Amino acid sequence: xxxxxxxxxxxxxxxxxxxxxxxxxxxxxxxxxxxxxxxxxxxxxxxxxxx
Numbered sequence: 001x002x003x004x005x006x007x008x009x010x011x012x013x014x015x016x017x018x019x020x021x022x023x024x025x026x027x028x029x030x031x032x033x034x035x036x037x038x039x040x041x042x043x044x045x046x047x048x049x050x051x
Contacts, residue, residue: 006045 004021014020023032023040032040 004044006041006048010041010045 004019021041023037025032
């Protein structure tokens with residue numbers, strides 16, 4: 001698994017992004033809605049920033 005540094009500024013638009021990230025999922029989940037995926041990414045960013 002690759003670790004992504006989320007301590008810098010974040011944006012959630014694909015057209016102007018520097019990096020695309022995928023979330024590893026178990027089972028038959030094909031995709032997450034944007035609010036769930038954003039919440040997971042923001043939680044990880046907060047965790048990395050010591051919050």
